Amino acid sequence: MTKLKIEDLDKIAEDVRRKMTIREGGGKVKITVHMGTCGIAAGARTVMSAFLNEIDINNIKDVIITTSGCAGLCSKEPMATVEYGEQAPVKYIELNETKVKKIFDDHVLKGKFVQEYALAIGSERIQ
Amino acid sequence: MKNYRLQLMVCAGTGCVSNHSFEIKDALENAIGKHNLQNEAQVVLTGCNGFCGAGPILVVQPDNIFYQLLKPTDVPLIVEEHLVKGRPVKKFVYTPPAEKNPIPKMSEIPFFSDQTLIALRNRGMIDPENIDDYIARGGYKALGKVLSSMTPDEVLQEIKNSGLRGRGGGGFPTGVKWETCKHAHGDERYVICNADEGDPGAFMDRSIIEGDPHSVIEGMIIGAYAIENVRQGYIYVRMEYPLAIKRFQIAIEHAREFGLLGNNIFDKGFNFDIEVRRGAGAFVCGESTALMASIEGKPGEPRAKYIHTVEKGLWDKPTCLNNVETWVNVPQIILRGAKWFSSIGTGDVSVDAWGGSKGTKVFSLAGKVNNTGLVEVPMGITLRDIIYKIGGGIKDNKKFKAVQTGGPSGGFIPESMLDLPVDYEELTKVGSMMGSGGMVVTDEENCMVDMAKYFLKFTQEESCGKCIPCREGTKRMLDILENITIGKGTEDDLVLLEELSNMIVESSLCALGGSAPNPVLTTLKYFREEYEKHVIDKKCPAHICSQLNTYSIDEKLCLEIGHGCDVCKKYCPDGAIIGERKKVHYIEPAKCSKCGACYDVCNFNAVKVQ
Numbered sequence: 001m002t003k004l005k006i007e008d009l010d011k012i013a014e015d016v017r018r019k020m021t022i023r024e025g026g027g028k029v030k031i032t033v034h035m036g037t038c039g040i041a042a043g044a045r046t047v048m049s050a051f052l053n054e055i056d057i058n059n060i061k062d063v064i065i066t067t068s069g070c071a072g073l074c075s076k077e078p079m080a081t082v083e084y085g086e087q088a089p090v091k092y093i094e095l096n097e098t099k100v101k102k103i104f105d106d107h108v109l110k111g112k113f114v115q116e117y118a119l120a121i122g123s124e125r126i127q
Numbered sequence: 128m129k130n131y132r133l134q135l136m137v138c139a140g141t142g143c144v145s146n147h148s149f150e151i152k153d154a155l156e157n158a159i160g161k162h163n164l165q166n167e168a169q170v171v172l173t174g175c176n177g178f179c180g181a182g183p184i185l186v187v188q189p190d191n192i193f194y195q196l197l198k199p200t201d202v203p204l205i206v207e208e209h210l211v212k213g214r215p216v217k218k219f220v221y222t223p224p225a226e227k228n229p230i231p232k233m234s235e236i237p238f239f240s241d242q243t244l245i246a247l248r249n250r251g252m253i254d255p256e257n258i259d260d261y262i263a264r265g266g267y268k269a270l271g272k273v274l275s276s277m278t279p280d281e282v283l284q285e286i287k288n289s290g291l292r293g294r295g296g297g298g299f300p301t302g303v304k305w306e307t308c309k310h311a312h313g314d315e316r317y318v319i320c321n322a323d324e325g326d327p328g329a330f331m332d333r334s335i336i337e338g339d340p341h342s343v344i345e346g347m348i349i350g351a352y353a354i355e356n357v358r359q360g361y362i363y364v365r366m367e368y369p370l371a372i373k374r375f376q377i378a379i380e381h382a383r384e385f386g387l388l389g390n391n392i393f394d395k396g397f398n399f400d401i402e403v404r405r406g407a408g409a410f411v412c413g414e415s416t417a418l419m420a421s422i423e424g425k426p427g428e429p430r431a432k433y434i435h436t437v438e439k440g441l442w443d444k445p446t447c448l449n450n451v452e453t454w455v456n457v458p459q460i461i462l463r464g465a466k467w468f469s470s471i472g473t474g475d476v477s478v479d480a481w482g483g484s485k486g487t488k489v490f491s492l493a494g495k496v497n498n499t500g501l502v503e504v505p506m507g508i509t510l511r512d513i514i515y516k517i518g519g520g521i522k523d524n525k526k527f528k529a530v531q532t533g534g535p536s537g538g539f540i541p542e543s544m545l546d547l548p549v550d551y552e553e554l555t556k557v558g559s560m561m562g563s564g565g566m567v568v569t570d571e572e573n574c575m576v577d578m579a580k581y582f583l584k585f586t587q588e589e590s591c592g593k594c595i596p597c598r599e600g601t602k603r604m605l606d607i608l609e610n611i612t613i614g615k616g617t618e619d620d621l622v623l624l625e626e627l628s629n630m631i632v633e634s635s636l637c638a639l640g641g642s643a644p645n646p647v648l649t650t651l652k653y654f655r656e657e658y659e660k661h662v663i664d665k666k667c668p669a670h671i672c673s674q675l676n677t678y679s680i681d682e683k684l685c686l687e688i689g690h691g692c693d694v695c696k697k698y699c700p701d702g703a704i705i706g707e708r709k710k711v712h713y714i715e716p717a718k719c720s721k722c723g724a725c726y727d728v729c730n731f732n733a734v735k736v737q
Binding site: 002003004005006009012013015016017018019020021022023024025027030032033034035036037040048052055056064065066067068069 | 130131132133134136166167169188189190191210211212213214234252259260262263264265266267268271274275385386387391393394
C-alpha cells in the first residue's frame with residue numbers, strides 16, 4: 001500500500017460510504033420491499049434483486065433497502081415503499097423488473113414519483 | 128466491492144466473545160448461505176457495545192434492531208424472519224426490567240439513548256481491524272488538519288482551551304501537562320499511552336482499544352506533534368488484555384502501511400512511530416513512574432516525584448503520559464473545536480484549568496444494577512441519572528445503599544448524595560474520586576464493612592512494598608477489618624482505623640497508598656452505625672459476615688414444605704445438623720462453625736439467619 005496523502009482520506013471514505021450509510025441508518029432514500037408470504041409468492045425476491053442491481057449499476061451510496069412484512073393488500077403484491085428525503089412515502093404496487101427500473105430512475109434518483117405505478121402517497125398510521 | 132443491503136454487527140468485545148459471539152457469527156454466515164443472501168448481508172465483527180449484561184449482541188442495520196442474549200440456535204430464526212421476510216423477531220429483542228413491551232430499536236433503548244458519545248463514538252459502528260472503516264467515520268482527518276493548517280502551539284492552545292483533563296484518575300489538565308513537557312529541558316521527548324487498566328470491574332480502556340484502536344493512535348500522533356521533538360511513543364498494555372494488544376498491533380501495522388506512522392507523515396515532514404510494550408499486570412504499574420520503570424525493564428515500582436515525569440520521565444527524558452480515554456478525545460477536539468468540547472460539562476476553564484470538568488466520562492457500571500456495562504455520560508450528570516435512568520435501577524427492586532466511584536481506591540457515596548453531579552472536584556469533596564471510572568453499586572444486602580475489606584484486600588495485595596506506610600499500614604488495616612467481621616473488633620479499632628488511614632494517605636510514596644484507605648474512610652464516615660453494630664452488638668445487619676450470624680431451622684418450613692430433605696445435613700462441614708430424612712432438622716449451636724453452607728443450600732428458605 002502506498003503512502004496516503006491527506007486528500008486520499010476522502011477517497012477511502014467515499015469507497016466505503018455505502019456500508020457506513022447502512023450502519024448509520026441514514027441515506028437520502030429508503031426503499032422498503034414488502035416480503036410477507038404473499039409478497040414472496042408474487043415475486044418480491046425479483047423486485048428486491050432488481051433494486052439491488054440498480055444500486056450496483058448506478059454505484060449509489062446513499063440509498064438503503066429494507067424489508068418489511070405483509071402490507072395488508074396481498075392482491076396487489078409485490079409492493080414496495082419509497083421514501084425520498086423528507087417527502088411523504090409512496091407505495092408502489094404490482095411491481096416487476098421494468099417498473100423497478102423506471103421507479104429507480106425517476107423517483108429514487110431524481111425525486112419524482114411515478115404516478116402510474118403508485119397506489120397512494122402517505123402511510124397508514126398506527127393508532 | 129459488493130453492494131450489501133444489510134450490515135449485521137456482531138459484538139466482539141471480550142465480554143461478548145466469552146459469551147460465544149464468534150459462534151453467533153459462524154451461525155449467521157451459515158444461515159445466510161442457506162438462504163442465498165451472501166451478496167446482500169455482510170457480517171461485521173465490532174468492538175464492545177457497552178451493554179455487556181445483554182451479550183452476545185447482534186445489531187441489524189439499517190433497521191437498527193438490537194438482538195440480545197443470543198444463542199447460536201436462535202440465529203436461523205432471525206435470518207429467516209428478519210433478514211428474509213423483514214419481521215424483527217420480538218422474543219430476542221430487549222425488554223426493560225419491570226416492563227412488558229419490548230424495545231426493538233437500539234436507538235430507543237434508554238441505556239443507549241441517554242448516553243453522549245465522544246470517546247466511544249465509533250462503538251459498534253466499525254470493524255476495529257479495518258482502517259478503512261475508521262477513516263470512513265472521519266478518522267485521521269484531525270491529523271490531516273493539524274499537519275496541514277495548525278502550528279504545534281495552536282494545537283496545544285486548542286487542547287488547553289477545551290478543558291480536557293486526565294481520564295485515568297488524577298484529572299490533571301491535559302493541555303497544561305503537554306505544555307510543561309514541551310518546555311521541559313531536553314532534546315528528545317516521549318509520549319506514552321497508559322493502557323494498564325487495573326481496577327477490578329473497570330474495562331473502559333480495554334473496550335476503547337478493542338473497538339477503536341486507531342483513535343488512540345491518532346490522538347497520540349497529534350500529541351507528539353504539539354509537544355515537539357517527539358519521535359517515539361509507547362503504548363503500555365497489560366498481558367491480561369490479549370485482544371487489545373492484538374488489535375493495537377494490527378492497527379499500528381495498518382497505520383504504518385498507510386504512512387500514518389513513520390517518516391514524513393502525510394508528506395508534511397513530521398516523523399513519529401509507536402510501539403506496544405506489554406506489562407505483567409501489576410496494579411501499581413498504572414502509576415506513572417512505576418509504568419516508566421517497567422518500560423525501561425526495571426521492576427515496576429514508583430519513585431518519589433520531586434521531579435515530575437514531564438521533566439524527567441522515561442530514560443530521564445521529558446515524557447507525557449496520558450490515559451487511553453484522554454488520547455481518544457484529542458482528535459474529536461481538533462475536528463469539532465475546543466468551544467464545542469468545553470460547552471459540555473461543568474464549571475469554567477477559561478481562566479483556571481482546574482475550574483471545571485469538561486466533555487464526557489466513560490464509566491463501567493457494575494454491581495447490583497440492572498444494566499451493567501459501559502456508559503459514556505456528559506460531566507455534570509447526577510449519579511442518580513446514571514444508576515436509575517441508564518442503569519435501569521437496582522436489581523430485583525432492592526433498596527440502594529451506596530455507590531463506589533473511582534475503582535478500588537474510590538470512596539462509597541450514600542443515597543443522600545445521589546444527586547451529586549459527576550465532576551472531579553465534587554467527587555473528591557465527598558471523599559471519593561473520578562478515578563478511571565469504575566462504578567460499583569451496592570444494595571441493602573451488601574455489608575459495608577465487608578465491601579471496604581474487599582477493596583482494601585485488593586490494594587493491599589497490589590501494594591508494591593517499596594514504602595512502609597502502604598506496605599505495613601494497609602496490612603494492619605486489613606487485619607483490623609478482618610477482626611471486626613469475625614466479631615473480635617472493639618470500638619477503639621474504629622478510632623485506630625481512622626488514624627491509620629489518615630497516616631497512610633499522607634505519607635505514602637504514590638497514589639496507590641495515598642488513596643487505598645478511601646473505601647474505609649468513607650464507609651466509616653457514612654455508614655458508621657454498621658461498623659458499630661459489628662463491634663458493639665457483634666451483629667452484621669446485612670448478614671454477610673457469617674461469623675456474626677446465628678443460624679436456626681424453621682421447623683414448619685423444613686417439614687411441611689421441604690419434607691425434611693436432608694440436603695443441609697449433607698453439606699454441613701461440622702456435622703452440626705441433626706435429623707432424619709422426612710423429619711424436622713435442627714442445628715446444634717455448640718458444633719456450628721457458622722459457615723452459612725446450610726443457608727446457601729436450603730431450597731425452601733427454612734434456614735433462618737439472625
